Amino acid sequence: MTRPLPDSRKRLPNSVLAMIIFVVAEIMFFAALMSAHTIARATVLGGVWPPAGQPRLPVERTAFNTAILLLSGALLFMANRRARTSYDKARPYVAGAIATGIAFVLLQGMEWVALLREGLTMQSGTHGAFFYLIVGAHALHAVVAIAVLTAIYFPMRRGTLSPSTFAATQVFWYFVVLLWPVIYLRVYL
């Protein structure tokens, strides 16, 4: 009597579970940063945020950046759907997710340059310190996630990419994508 094959829908690969646990730890890291930011914002003298004399953050331009990053997440989701039949069909979507991710990081970098010219630095006050710490920590995660997405693109092209590696990478990228709107709402608005 042959044993039935394990149901692939039920088996959770170790790499995906490890990535989920890592993401849970990262959520706590960002929650701590945003908790400190919320308290600093509530306790600022005069009750006005950003404090007087500090530059305002570019809300509209960053909303556009947010849309680009969400599009990147949507493209990777579509890549996952296509990957169920063939990696060849999924590849253009992964390339699109990488390109939009790079566009997000570059546009954020341009925003940083403009803010530095306006005088917002890590030393200019709590506003600048929290802004660069929280947004910088997210940017670091975005850069690492883009590097990982790029690293899986080539084995995907060769057809040697394991589905569990692809799934674990997606978990990390969805974390980076879905965290950003929360940061945008808490830090920019």
Add this chain to the structure above:
Amino acid sequence: MRSLNFRAPFLFVAASASLIPGAAWACPACMVGDPKTAATYFGMTVVMSALPILLVCGLGYWLWRRHS
């Protein structure tokens, strides 16, 4: 069962002791002054206390549902 009998009075006394103080004003910065500041501290304390529990329990429940 014996250990439960031993623990029950201890847990009852410990739970009752938590009702004795009206409030612990441990941190004057948190509770004195602007009520909005106090509400922010309280809200963030609740979030930072509940979030890890929700995340770990949510992950555990999801895994249990997936494998049961």
